[in-house]
Amino acid sequence: MSMAWRAFRQELSAVFRDKAVIVVMLGGSLFYSLFYPLPYQPQVATELPIGVLDHDRSPLSRQLIRRMDASESVDVVITVPDALRLERMVRDGRLAGYVEIPARLNAQVLRGEPVRVAVFANAAYMVMYSETARAVSEVVLDFNAEIVEERLLMAGRSPVLAENLPEAIALDRHELFNPDGGYANYIVPAVLVLILQQTFLIGICMMQVGRGRLPAGTAGLITLAGRSLAYLVLQLAILLFYLLLVYRVFGFPSLGSVGLALLTLTPAFLSMILLGFALGTLFRTRETALQVMMLVSIPALFLAGFAWPAEVIPWPLDVIGWLIPSTAAIDAFIKTHHMGASLHEVRASWLVSWALAAGYGLAAWWLGRLGGPAAVATPQAEAG
Amino acid sequence: MIQVWRRELARFSSTPRLWWFLVLVPLLISLLLWLIFSLRVPQDLPVAMVDFDQTAESRALQRAFSATPGIALVSVEADMGRAAESVRRGEAFAVLVIPDDFARQIVRGEQPRLQLYVNRQTSTAGNIVLRDVTTATVTAGFGVDLALGILPAMLVDTRPLFNPGLDFARFLALPLTVAVLHVLIVVVAIDVTGRELRERTAGQWLASAGGRAGVALAAKLLPYFLWFCSFGAVLLWLMARSLSLEIQGSTMAWLLAWCLLVAACFGLGLLLVSVLANLRLATSVASVLVSPAFAYSGMTFPVAAMSGFAAFWSFALPLGHFLHFQTGQLAMGMSFRAGLVHLLCLAMFAALPLLTLKRWQRLLGDPGCWGRA
Numbered sequence: 052m053s054m055a056w057r058a059f060r061q062e063l064s065a066v067f068r069d070k071a072v073i074v075v076m077l078g079g080s081l082f083y084s085l086f087y088p089l090p091y092q093p094q095v096a097t098e099l100p101i102g103v104l105d106h107d108r109s110p111l112s113r114q115l116i117r118r119m120d121a122s123e124s125v126d127v128v129i130t131v132p133d134a135l136r137l138e139r140m141v142r143d144g145r146l147a148g149y150v151e152i153p154a155r156l157n158a159q160v161l162r163g164e165p166v167r168v169a170v171f172a173n174a175a176y177m178v179m180y181s182e183t184a185r186a187v188s189e190v191v192l193d194f195n196a197e198i199v200e201e202r203l204l205m206a207g208r209s210p211v212l213a214e215n216l217p218e219a220i221a222l223d224r225h226e227l228f229n230p231d232g233g234y235a236n237y238i239v240p241a242v243l244v245l246i247l248q249q250t251f252l253i254g255i256c257m258m259q260v261g262r263g264r265l266p267a268g269t270a271g272l273i274t275l276a277g278r279s280l281a282y283l284v285l286q287l288a289i290l291l292f293y294l295l296l297v298y299r300v301f302g303f304p305s306l307g308s309v310g311l312a313l314l315t316l317t318p319a320f321l322s323m324i325l326l327g328f329a330l331g332t333l334f335r336t337r338e339t340a341l342q343v344m345m346l347v348s349i350p351a352l353f354l355a356g357f358a359w360p361a362e363v364i365p366w367p368l369d370v371i372g373w374l375i376p377s378t379a380a381i382d383a384f385i386k387t388h389h390m391g392a393s394l395h396e397v398r399a400s401w402l403v404s405w406a407l408a409a410g411y412g413l414a415a416w417w418l419g420r421l422g423g424p425a426a427v428a429t430p431q432a433e434a435g
Numbered sequence: 436m437i438q439v440w441r442r443e444l445a446r447f448s449s450t451p452r453l454w455w456f457l458v459l460v461p462l463l464i465s466l467l468l469w470l471i472f473s474l475r476v477p478q479d480l481p482v483a484m485v486d487f488d489q490t491a492e493s494r495a496l497q498r499a500f501s502a503t504p505g506i507a508l509v510s511v512e513a514d515m516g517r518a519a520e521s522v523r524r525g526e527a528f529a530v531l532v533i534p535d536d537f538a539r540q541i542v543r544g545e546q547p548r549l550q551l552y553v554n555r556q557t558s559t560a561g562n563i564v565l566r567d568v569t570t571a572t573v574t575a576g577f578g579v580d581l582a583l584g585i586l587p588a589m590l591v592d593t594r595p596l597f598n599p600g601l602d603f604a605r606f607l608a609l610p611l612t613v614a615v616l617h618v619l620i621v622v623v624a625i626d627v628t629g630r631e632l633r634e635r636t637a638g639q640w641l642a643s644a645g646g647r648a649g650v651a652l653a654a655k656l657l658p659y660f661l662w663f664c665s666f667g668a669v670l671l672w673l674m675a676r677s678l679s680l681e682i683q684g685s686t687m688a689w690l691l692a693w694c695l696l697v698a699a700c701f702g703l704g705l706l707l708v709s710v711l712a713n714l715r716l717a718t719s720v721a722s723v724l725v726s727p728a729f730a731y732s733g734m735t736f737p738v739a740a741m742s743g744f745a746a747f748w749s750f751a752l753p754l755g756h757f758l759h760f761q762t763g764q765l766a767m768g769m770s771f772r773a774g775l776v777h778l779l780c781l782a783m784f785a786a787l788p789l790l791t792l793k794r795w796q797r798l799l800g801d802p803g804c805w806g807r808a
Contacts, residue, residue: 071715082723089745090731096740141596143773144763147739148596160588167590174595175766177603179737181562184593191591192573198588199580215546217587219579220496222549222572224565227522229555232565234736237558338715339452342622345722346460349615349729353471359607360560363477368470382525389556392523 054270058277066258066281071337076254080289083246084297087239092301094233096182098126101172102137102149105130109157115168115194119150124186141173148172148183160198178234228390229304236303240389241357241381243293244316247286248351248377249344251320252327255282256340259331265419272416275328279412282324287313290320294388306391315387315394315401319380322407326376328415355381376411379403438643439654443627456623457662464615465670469677472604479507480560482568483518483527487535496533499575505567522552528560529553531568541579559603597683597766605678606734606766610758612674614729617700617754620663621721624704627655629714632798635806641799648796652788656701664694675765684764688771692760692778699753699784700725709791712798713807728754734762756780 066072103119105112120127125147131137137149151169153159159166168191172183199217204210229236265271294309307315334340353359354372361369372378383400386392394401447453484500486493501508509527518530532550534540540547551568555561577587595601631637644651668690675682682689703724707717731748732755733739738746749755756777763769788795798804 071719075719079719079723083727086723087727087730090733090741090749091736092745093740093742096737099737099739138596139770142763142767142769144759144767144769145773147737163586163588165587165590167592169592169594171594171596173767174598174601174603175606175762176734176737177559177606178735179739180595180598180601181566184595185566188591188593191589195587195589199585202588203585212544216544216580216583216585218546218573219541219544219576220549220572221546221576222551222569224569225550225552226555226561227552229561232555232558232561234558237556338626338718341715341718341722342456342626345618345622345718345726346464346615348726349611350464350467350471353468353611357557358559359471359604360477360480360557362480362560364471365473368467385556386523386525390523390525390554396520396524 055273055277055280058274059280062258062278062281063284066254066285069258072254072257075257075341076250076285077289079250079253080246081292083250084243084293085300087242087246088235088297088301091235091238094235095124095231096178096234097123099124099147099179099183099186100128100145101125101183101187102129102131102140102146103127104132104134104137104149104151106132106154107152107156108132111157111160112152115152115156115191118190118194119187122186122190124182138171141171144173146173147176147179148187150187163202228306235301238358239301240303240305241355241385242352243297244319244381244384245348245352245355245377247289247320248323248380249348251282251286251323252330253341253344255324255327256331256334256344257337259328260334260337260340262331264421265416267420271420275325275412275416275419279321279324279328282327283317283320286320286324287317290316305388307388311394312384312388315383315397316380318401318404318408319376319383322376322404322411323380325408325411325415329411329418332415332418332421351375351377354378357381357385373403374407376404376407379407436644436650436654438645439640439651440658442640442643443655443658453623453627456619456626457659457666460619461616461666461670464619465612465674468608468612468615469674472608476504476600476602476604477559477563478504480505480564481509481527482506482564483521483530484508484533485513485515485518485530486533487513488533488537489513490538492538492541493533496537496575500531500568500571503567503571505563519552522554528557529564529568544583605680606762608678609671609674609680609765610732610734610761611729613671613696613758613761614732614754616663616667616670617696617728617757618725620667620697620700621704621725622718623659623663624656624701625708625714625717625721627659628652628705629708629717632708632712632805632807633714635802637799637805638802646800648799649792651799652705652795656705660697660701663697667697668693680765682765683768685771686764688774689761689764692757692764692774692781695778695781695785696753696757699757699781702785702787703753705788705795706791709788709794709798712804724752725754728752731755732758734758750780753781753784 103116116127119125140146141148148171153166156166170184170187172180174180196217200213203213203216265274294312355378356364379400383397386397484497497508521527522530530552534547537547549572553561553564631640641651644654707720711717731752733749738749741749760774760777763774
């Protein structure tokens with residue numbers, strides 16, 4: 052035990068003496084956690100600019116336009132009877148879309164014939180399209196319900212029936228875990244886990260470059276365990292910073308307790324750390340670790356089956372994705388901390404993390420005894 | 436110049452890392468991202484259906500939901516506990532509940548209320564489920580009204596411009612590939628120049644260029660620039676073709692912009708090396724600038740909705756300018772005039788090293804600046 056304790060203490064102090072490592076591992080993970088959420092902080096896209104092609108120019112069409120303008124999601128910035136001009140504006144990125152109100156809207160509604168309002172939205176941008184289409188559809192459907200209700204009242208139906216029938220089947224939408232589908236609430240928690248993985252992989256690989264071999268036999272295993280614990284403590288501390296501070300600053304909702312989050316992520320963190328020890332033996336210079344990890348972040352995020360549903364990722368890639376520690380980590384963390392799942396309900400991912408930790412641990416032990424390639428001579432400045 | 440090239444060729448062939456960065460990594464990254472998104476449109480996302488009514492009417496409604504392409508109904512059992520668990524475990528993206536007196540309420544015109552509990556912790560899947568369930572409910576409601584002789588007054592048609600199949604994968608796969616490639620190009624630009632300082636070979640490099648820093652930089656980087664322009668253009672073009680993007684604007688303008696992005700990445704990399712004079716530090720700072728660039732680019736969450744600093748930062752990074760120009764040319768048929776501002780911004784990044792030529796001259800000539808790590 053004293054050997055593990057010594058390895059633990061030595062590793063921790065080596066990390067804190069190594070400026071380059073501390074900048075990436077602590078500086079990087081803290082900085083990114085505050086910097087990354089900023090673009091998404093408004094959560095929901097509001098006031099997207101749209102145009103209206105009003106062929107009718109009746110009191111009814113003007114009323115419809117006012118309602119659209121009043122919607123929080125879109126903002127009617129131009130009303131012209133010129134389809135080409137509006138389309139040009141969408142093409143040039145100046146409008147999110149436009150609404151076409153047919154001629155005789157007023158007349159047909161008065162005659163009781165259904166009319167169709169069309170919304171053309173820029174579907175080259177996913178969020179922009181969904182928000183614009185949803186907002187305009189809601190306004191039109193609400194307006195429709197009001198007109199039909201009025202008609203039914205005029206036709207002598209009871210007020211209750213007149214209110215119910217325009218929307219014969221109602222849908223109550225309960226948005227779970229993330230009110231209003233906020234974008235930051237959705238993406239940032241997963242990315243925080245990825246940030247912890249990437250910064251620690253870089254830091255650990257940097258520490259490993261040019262390091263001597265592990266002691267032979269079980270002593271090597273104990274040393275490895277002691278060193279791993281040093282990083283585990285750091286990762287858990289940063290996770291606490293995220294959960295207690297970053298979550299509060301940005302107001303991310305959560306359902307799980309902090310304790311459960313720590314418990315959920317402990318095996319995942321171990322698998323990241325041990326993967327770092329194994330990979331670190333492959334690099335000859337410290338920068339290479341940084342360079343390679345910079346390229347891995349985006350593919351790792353999309354292989355995690357989160358931002359892009361695992362259901363539509365080809366299965367061989369899905370399998371490869373599970374070899375990356377962040378996949379199981381993000382899955383288990385999002386479910387326990389954000390969706391209120393118990394550890395029992397995410398046991399599959401949790402066990403995958405333990406299995407990865409065991410597998411990468413063995414790999415790190417084996418590679419560590421072989422020793423890595425000789426490091427390229429580095430100036431002393433590196434250690435200081 | 437020939438001297439510099441001869442020297443660079445020797446360095447290149449003795450550095451397997453560069454071989455990886457120039458050829459294999461771009462290929463692997465493009466292939467990987469292409470494969471991840473190869474199934475394109477998420478379909479048949481699982482939704483747990485809880486039918487407390489179990490009548491002909493409720494089953495007809497279930498069939499209406501099943502018919503929508505985006506969702507697939509699973510585990511039709513009347514147990515809310517099980518349904519909620521399936522959402523927490525990630526087996527279903529939503530629970531849809533039909534109340535127990537659904538059929539009777541329909542007949543009496545009492546407006547039965549379906550309950551949809553949708554997992555919004557996932558954006559893409561949540562949006563699709565929400566959209567398809569809403570549409571199917573409204574359509575089924577109109578069907579009920581029609582049977583009673585009640586016509587709707589106003590209907591809405593949603594027409595997706597530039598992307599009729601709502602195939603968002605191709606609008607993710609290509610920009611994400613560009614995002615990773617742009618990180619790679621910055622990394623390489625910093626590596627090939629910064630390593631000369633680090634390994635104290637900057638003097639030789641400068642000497643081979645006849646003592647002029649401008650020539651040394653231009654000659655050294657020209658082969659890499661041409662390589663990334665052409666190889667990147669081929670990769671992007673192949674990817675666009677295989678994603679069946681029908682190019683609406685000008686292919687030439689798109690690929691020209693790509694070359695400008697490559698130049699902008701070189702500009703950014705060179706600026707960092709010259710200011711920091713340290714390979715590792717320059718790479719670290721670059722990582723802070725370019726790694727989160729996709730998040731700031733506005734390709735997912737629109738720039739128009741970003742607030743103050745984020746909107747400014749989005750404009751101040753090269754990646755977003757290229758991505759918006761690319762989408763404009765490929766999908767939207769954006770006019771060249773509207774895209775010009777993006778090209779100008781990219782050109783400004785490319786010109787950054789001109790500001791630091793004097794500093795480069797000093798860095799390459801002064802051994803006191805070498806060897807920092």
